[in-house]
Amino acid sequence: MTMNSENNNKDPRHLRRILAIWLPLAAVGDLLFWFLVGPHVPPGDLTSTASSNQFDFNILFVIALPVMIGVWVFLGYSIRTWSAKRVGVAEPKGGSAARSNLRAQVWWITLTTVIVLFLAGFGTVELVIGNGSGGGEGPNPAWAPTGATAAELASATWSPTDNHVLPVQVIGQQWQFTYRYPTFGGFESSQLILPAGTDIEFNVTSLDVIHSFWAYQLSVKADANPGVNNIAYTKTTKTGNFTVRCSELCGIWHGAMYNYGKVVSKSAFESWATSTEAANAANTANLAPYAFTYTPDANGAAGGYYEDGTVTPYSTVEVYGAKQPAS
Secondary structure (H helix, E strand, C coil), X not given: CCHHXXXXXXXXXXXXXXXXXXXXXXXXXHHHHHHHHHHHCCCCCCEXXXXXXXXXXXXXXXXXXXXXXXXXXXXXXXXXXXXXXXXXXXXXXXXXXXXXXXXXXXXXXHHHHHHHHHHHHHHHHHHHHCCCCCECCCCCCCCCCCCCHHHHHHHCCCCCCCCCCEEEEEEEXXXXXXXXXXXXXXXXXXXXXXXXXXEEEEEEEECCCXXXXXXXXXXXXXXXXXXXXXXXXXXXXXXXXXXXXXXXXXXXXXXHCEEEEEEECHHHHHHHHHHHHHHCHHHHHHCCCCCCCCCCECCECCCCCCCCCCCCCCCCCCCCCCCCCCC
């Protein structure tokens, strides 16, 4: 072995050199990402959950970026320092030249353990303070915004001056989403309009197969399962437009199952909701009473029970329609 290789193998400052290269690169990389890229990371800041999820992603990236840079720095340093051409040997050698570095191992295990435990706690806290962070929590949410939604539903009123949670029902069906507003007479609309600065309770269900309600810019996603009320929360923070898509394969037109919604001012929302309620009063009277789930009959997703023989069957042999349960 040449004198050059012996000096390289005995040099105790490799770890210090790697840290000296890595630390400024990691710091600069994090600062550039946080200030230049972070504010533009999807899903944006249209709702509290969107802002929270953007913040969470940025925190995760700021933690992960130095790790990635560290791997690159170590790889580049290893190629530069211990390549066969540089150390003057034909093949890598074992023995003392390949011994482990206890200090590096201890630091690596300690740091990665601390990071993993921190992220576990951070993620749990973010779920709690974000009321589920916009994800469906089933019919009995573990985390809900302050203010009992039961009182809101019982009062069946909403105004721009109250702080109640506004319930909105999302109904998935092949192949569209419709929305019911129980605090405005239970009318059903193909438009999803929401007031700004308001806690929203989405009650998500389906009339047929499994769908998934994904309002991307709201950072809300909840599966729509038949016979199940899946609740998700968010709070709108400003006005803007958003897209709603189905993110669960639900049949041949799954890819076309999307529409658009708006977050408007509270006064604009109240005006729209009251006028739509009045305009749709006759149609609303023909709908099944508002409920958290609906049972469609065999003649279509009618959202209610029909006694046998009360509707025209599609077959002359078999009578369609679900039997009305005995009272």
